[in-house]
Amino acid sequence: MEELNSETKKAEPEPKIIGLTGGIGSGKTTVARFIEEFGFPVYYSDDRAKTIVNDNEDLKRTIKELLGEKSYDEKGIYDRKFVAEKVFNDNDLLQELNNIIHPAVRIDFEEWVSKQTKYLVFKETALLFELKLNKQCYKSLLVTAEDNIRIKRVMDRDGKTYREVETIMERQMPEKDKIKLASCIIYNNTNLEDLKLQTERIVFEIE
Missing domain, CATH: 3.40.50.300 (P-loop containing nucleotide triphosphate hydrolases)
Structure with a gap:
């Protein structure tokens, strides 16, 4: 044996x-x-979210469906000013936006954690x-x-x-x-x- x-x-x-x-x-x-x-x-969630909303095509499409084509400019870059004004006085819309973005950030964070020592x-x-x-x-x-x-x-x-x-x-x-x-x-x-x-x-x- x-x-x-x-x-x-x-x-x-x-x-x-x-x-x-x-x-x-x-x-x-x-x-x-x-x-x-x-x-x-340190994982900077807000900074990563700014990147993810521009890099993730599925996310971009879903955000446009929620907030309209103007949520991205003519170069395809997330228009933070437009989005902020759109959701500022609409808590329900803000919650829907968060429900789209935050799961993507969570996945990104979990991948980041797996690489840390x-x-x-x-x-x-x-x-x-x-x-x-x-x-x-x-x-x-x-x-x-x-x-x-x-x-x-x-x-x-x-x-x-x-x-x-x-x-x-x-x-x-x-x-x-x-x-x-x-x-x-x-x-x-x-x-x-x-x-x-x-x-x-x-x-x-x-x-």
Whole structure:
């Protein structure tokens, strides 16, 4: 009887997924960059969605059927301004659009995770709690700041008026509700050095 010499290799443990979120002007993207500096991969859901809506032909066709041909310009590029205006005051239409885009992003994310080797991976998304994506994560990390600080940041960054930023914030889940749902919270009210220290402490305390 031939003796078996090889041992079955243990499967590598799947990385723990940490959801990273924050409202407009919170500093979520800055925290994501710090996390990458610390050596952990970050999946930028919003950026990937912008790519997928242009690269996935089935998705493009379905979006055009929902919102019309003008949802893409003459070069076939997704017209974010047109789409945003179309769905801004129509929650049902926005939900239908999300139901088209987010499953495609989910598949893309799963493929990305399968290629990672770190024990932690971070999924950056503005709608972590709204879409209940936190239920698919090991932990959730919320970046938050005082409303007046967030409003000023967006005004300086995007050239929007106080009322325009306030209107956007009113349409997002209230911060107090996000805070209740978050596993970890980073308060971005002071300076970048403090923000980086908070991020480092929280990231390396995750087990």
